Amino acid sequence: MKKIAAFNWKMKPTSLDEAQKTIKAHKKWAKKYPGVQVITAPPTPFIKGLIRDPNPVSLSGQNISVYLDGAHTGNSSAAMLREIGCTYTIVGHSERRAMFNVTSEIVSKKAVMALEQGLTPIICFGESTRDEKGRYIDEITDQLLESLAGIPDKHISKIVLAYEPIWAIGAGAKRAVTTDELFSTIILIKNILNKRYGPARTNKIPILYGGSVKAHNAEELAAVNGVDGFLVGGASHIEDHFKAIIKSLS
Ligand code: PGA
Numbered sequence: 001m002k003k004i005a006a007f008n009w010k011m012k013p014t015s016l017d018e019a020q021k022t023i024k025a026h027k028k029w030a031k032k033y034p035g036v037q038v039i040t041a042p043p044t045p046f047i048k049g050l051i052r053d054p055n056p057v058s059l060s061g062q063n064i065s066v067y068l069d070g071a072h073t074g075n076s077s078a079a080m081l082r083e084i085g086c087t088y089t090i091v092g093h094s095e096r097r098a099m100f101n102v103t104s105e106i107v108s109k110k111a112v113m114a115l116e117q118g119l120t121p122i123i124c125f126g127e128s129t130r131d132e133k134g135r136y137i138d139e140i141t142d143q144l145l146e147s148l149a150g151i152p153d154k155h156i157s158k159i160v161l162a163y164e165p166i167w168a169i170g171a172g173a174k175r176a177v178t179t180d181e182l183f184s185t186i187i188l189i190k191n192i193l194n195k196r197y198g199p200a201r202t203n204k205i206p207i208l209y210g211g212s213v214k215a216h217n218a219e220e221l222a223a224v225n226g227v228d229g230f231l232v233g234g235a236s237h238i239e240d241h242f243k244a245i246i247k248s249l250s
Helices: 016-032 044-050 078-083 094-099 104-116 135-148 153-158 179-197 215-222 239-248
Strands: 003-008 036-041 058-061 086-091 120-125 160-163 207-210 229-232
Touching (some): 044 058, 104 120, 120 135, 215 229, 229 239
Parallel strands (some): 003 229, 120 160
């Protein structure tokens, strides 16, 4: 399994010109490290105008509707993203869970829709706080199982998981997880999946880590056993960071 570097641009940049520069640089470093699968998720309005041939990067949406089409103002469907060249889509990002009341049940529906339309869903989940009483363990367990609930067992290994603790995400985050925290959480996630889907299927599901992955910590986080790649936010726009992140996974 190739390690995955997935870049979530969020709602940046504001110009197509800048977006083109970013995608060009993502392509450049993806070419340099062909052993790493680079997935890039620009803002939807830019995707079509970015590049004719995304190779060797794969294009991803940042979100999809639970519906295929219809009266859903402001939404984009999995089929539409597929039509403009995407092969992946992020679903259940914590920012969307928080800002748009996206529940795990809705995330599961989006994941099913993505799979039905030929997109690989990158399903995000993660605790809001890491309390000392271990309540975060229940939060992760519930969120993960509910977000996967609608996916038929036989398709479960077609997804990508992104463990993103909310407290570690974005500009306001104080720090990323430590390698110990990450390792124990990956074991927890694998145990949950093993119990529900069995080891043969579980072993095929890539588990990414996301939250304050930067040039300075990519190497040590990439070395944590069980980490199959990263989902990167802010550093997606800064070449010194994303080249180091891609390299750390090579
Ligand atoms: P960050 O965001 O890398 O800026 O912490 C990660 C994410 O939101 O996916």
